[in-house]
Amino acid sequence: xxxHQCQVCRKLFASSGPKICPSCIKxxxxxxxxxxxxxxxxxxxxxxxxxxxxxxxEDVLDIEILIAEGRFERDLAEDLNDIxxxxxxxxxxKSLSKTQENLxxxxxxxxxxxxxxxxxxxxx
Ligand SMILES: [Zn+2]
Numbered sequence: 001x002x003x004h005q006c007q008v009c010r011k012l013f014a015s016s017g018p019k020i021c022p023s024c025i026k027x028x029x030x031x032x033x034x035x036x037x038x039x040x041x042x043x044x045x046x047x048x049x050x051x052x053x054x055x056x057x058e059d060v061l062d063i064e065i066l067i068a069e070g071r072f073e074r075d076l077a078e079d080l081n082d083i084x085x086x087x088x089x090x091x092x093x094k095s096l097s098k099t100q101e102n103l104x105x106x107x108x109x110x111x112x113x114x115x116x117x118x119x120x121x122x123x124x
Contacts, residue, residue, distance in 0.1 A: 008065060020065075031062045032071055039072075039088070040079050046087065049095040067092045 001014040006021035008028075013021040020028065034056045039045070045055070049067060053060035066072065072092065076085045 031058045048091040
């Protein structure tokens with residue numbers, strides 16, 4: 001098995017596929033279940049990622065990762081009608097531009113706690 005760096009917490013872990021480590025996957029699964037049941041119970045709620053995170057009291061970054069992974073897209077089809085689903089996904093997408101920033105910030109943060117190395121030389 002290869003070593004991969006977790007896209008969420010940047011920890012190295014052995015994986016044959018997923019780019020997110022088992023502990024993050026576990027947490028994301030829990031957050032996802034919470035989010036999904038919230039959306040099911042509140043079919044009229046018009047939320048973006050941040051509002052959804054607040055509503056279920058979880059980290060917005062976890063929600064954004066779930067969105068970026070396309071989890072909601074796949075499952076909301078079963079839970080909501082097309083129009084509602086599209087509305088929600090649009091809201092999510094709007095807030096999604098922040099995900100890359102957040103992920104990058106997270107990476108930087110972890111990197112500096114890790115060691116103090118500056119940007120290394122790229123592969124020339
Ligand atoms: Zn992780």
